[in-house]
Amino acid sequence: MDNKYVKIPISVLMDKSISPNAKLLYGVIVVLSYVRDYCFADNTYLSETLNTINRTITRLIKELKDSNYIYITNEKHKRKIYIKDVSTSSIDIEDLF
Secondary structure, three states: OOOOOOOOOHHHHOOOOOOHHHHHHHHHHHHHOOOOOOEOOOHHHHHHHOOOOHHHHHHHHHHHHHOOOEEEEEEOOEEEEEEOOOOOOOOOHHHHO
């Protein structure tokens, strides 16, 4: 069995300004960005992956974008979602446990 998992930085995980589902979507985008450094999945694919509706994905993407965790480009009518570098310097691991 392969060891497959979603990796979410602790600074994103502990961010109280975004919803738990936005954090999960962030992890999915990270996985889908692994090969090309961007995610090109459309909202339908993402909503099927997270078992939700397109409108929810639109809201979650806006949360991540407004919180400066992702940025989006559109080239030739193709959306590309990029992960921004996330700082963990303000998180003290000892405070988590």
